[in-house]
Amino acid sequence: MKTSTRTAAVLVFVYVFVVLIAFAFTFTGNICLAALEMPSMFADGMILQRDQPxxxxxxLTGASASRPVHVRLAGLEAHANPVSEESGRWIAVLPALPAGGPHVLEISCNGETRRITDVFIGDVWLLAGQSNMSFSLHGATDQNLLTALPHHGVIRAFHQDLVxxxxxLDSPPGGGWQKEDAQTVKSWSAIGYGFARALQAKAPVPVGLIHTAVPGTSISSWVPAASFSDSPAFFIWRKNWEDVLRNPGPEQTRYDAHRNAWEKQVAAARENGRPAPxxxxxxxxxxxxxxxxxxxxxxxNARVASFTSFPVAGVLYYQGETEGTDALAPRYADALRELVRAWRTEWRRKGWQDLPFVLFQLSGYGIASAKTTWPVVRQAQADIAASEPDVLLVPSMDLGDARDIHPTRKIALGRRAADLAAGRFLRLNGERKSAPVATKAILEGRDLVITFVGVVDALASEKSPATYFEIRRADGSWIPAKSVQLQGDRVRIVDAFAETSAPHAVRYLWTNWSASNDSLLFDRQMPVPPFLLTLQP
Known part of the structure; x- marks a missing residue:
């Protein structure tokens, strides 16, 4: 009996021990997975960049911070160990994948697996800038242009909290992917959606749109802190910021005026039974x-930095309205160059080499004499596109609005950007790589001749092409050109000496708003961007 009792006790002990061990393994596995933190862009419906690792x-946090992690996607596997037990950070790299999907991304730790479903591989574009980039699809008045595009594939948009x-940050706050449907797309960037639809008509791969743009922002909000604090390009922005910190009174007064005006509008709407603005x-x-x-x-920091860890097809950048002032416009070229280079530095620091930029030139706005600073901003955008590698300029003067700083023909602008990006960055045959760009102005006898690159057919204008050409005199004043001839990829201003004995420079469309598109220069429906050129000897 004693032996039997002793045997039974041993068996009970062994059973309890086995159960406890099994429980421990299960519990530890659950802890491992529960302690797994991932950036918010890793979620169901995500798009990853094709043809890149x-x-x-x-x-991993807590007790699981040193455990290995296993990753599986589209039949490929990778393993990663945390960099250190203190940080718990891990990185797994899979070989480049072609466009396709849907796939399931599996992340395993200690026998437990997290599944991220409906994952596609395609082209990911980051949408940045201010209100004209964030302008939503429901406000676009040319949505009929979408019907001309063929049936398209998967398009997803990533949105994040406005902080x-x-x-x-390592993870975009409140970030998540949205699938395309009739309701969700209403809040998507109209330019971004038009761009994606038009691009898919040329390259039928999934497209991801990362929304980062915020209305009313200065370029200073979009550069890394080191650029703002150290770069000479941001001297005037730093001075303005230091003035705010030193004396916040004027900013408070300006804000109070905005708030009081809005509160009066709300009160008036309620009194008249209308929805409040x-x-x-x-x-x-x-x-x-x-x-x-x-x-x-x-x-x-909040909306862009986390994406520098991942490859993207490129950046769509529409910004500069805030800098259209006498103080900031002349300095915008240096600031924009710093932004482009700083972003590329951040991506390269994470191991990625290519970061194409698509710059949207400011559209026409206001009466011709209302503001002279926007042409300076446009020229800055053109200068950066001409001097920095893989920067594409998208002209948009013809798609502006005299009375609205937010012109509504956004699908046309997105399509135009897609037409150019398809040739320049996707290198598709038969697609143009740039708008027609003026590169040189010289004198031929008494005529002034301007040479262009990027002309596919021939420069043309419905009415008088001389309308928006001006010649600068030696005293710095500008006079209108009298006679202009279009000669394929050249423009000839006839007898440029008729009004001035020594022309020094020439400019085109140097105005805030063009009253009519009839006199603008086009090449196969692609407008010539505004320009200013100094004559070469």
Missing amino acids: VRILGK GSDVP PMSLTVRFGPMSPKNPRRPAAFF
Whole structure:
């Protein structure tokens, strides 16, 4: 009996021990998976960039911080160990994948697996800038252009919370992917959606649109903190910011005026039984201060920095309206160059070499004499496109609006960008690589001759091409050209000496708004961007 009792006790002990061990393994596995943190862009419905190594990353916390992680996607596998037990950060890299899907991304740790479904491989474009880029599809008045595009494939959009940060974030706050349907696309960027639809008509692969643009933002919100604090290009922006910190009174006064005006509009709407106007971001964010999301570098840190760990097809950048002032416009070229180079530095620091930029030139706005600074911003955009590699300029003067800073023909602009990007960055045969660009102005006898590159057919104008050409005299004043001849990829201003004995420069469309498109220069429906050229000897 004693032996039997002793045997039974041993068996009970062994059973309990086995159960506890099994429970421990199960519990530890659950802890491992529960402690797995991943950036918010790793979610169901995500798009990953094709033809580039696929980087999957995350963080393990607590007791699981040193455990290996296994990743599987589209039949490929990779393993990663945390960089250190203290950080828990891990990175797994899979070979480049072609366009396709849907796939399932599996991340395993200690026997437990997290599944991210409906994953596609395609082209990912980051949408950046201010209100004309964030302008939503439901406000576009040319949506009929979408019906001309053939049946398309998968398009997804990534949205994130509207917050700023003083430090670069690893994960976009509140980020998530949206599938395309009749309701969701209404809030997507109209330019971005038009771009995606038109691009898919030429290259039928899935497209991901990462929304980062925020209305009313300065370029200073979109550069890394080091660029803002150290680059000579941002001297005037730093000075303005230091003035705000030193004396916040004027900013508070400006904000109070905005808020009071909005509150009066709300009161008037209620009194007349109308819906109240929405609160603008200027009112919502409060006066400019260290707490305002529009503060320097804050949107780069919160909305862009986390994406530097991943390859993208390129950046669509539409910004510059805020810099259309006498103080900032002359300095915009240097600031924009710094932004392009700083972003590329951040992507290269994470191991990615290519970061194409698509720059949208400011559209026409206001009466011709209302503002002379926007042409300076447009010229800055053109200069950066001409001097920095893999920067594409998209002209848009013809798609502007005299009375609205937010012109509504956004699908046409997105399609135009797709036409150019297809040739320049996707290198598709038969697609043009740029708009016609003026490169040189010289004297031939008494005529002034301008040479263009990027002309596919021939420069043409419905009416008088002389309307928007001007010649600069030696004293710095500008006079209109009298007679202009279009000669294929050249423009000849006849007898440029008729009004001035020594022409020094020539400019075209140097105005805030063109009253009619009839006198603009086009080449196969692609407009010639505004330009200013100094005559070469």
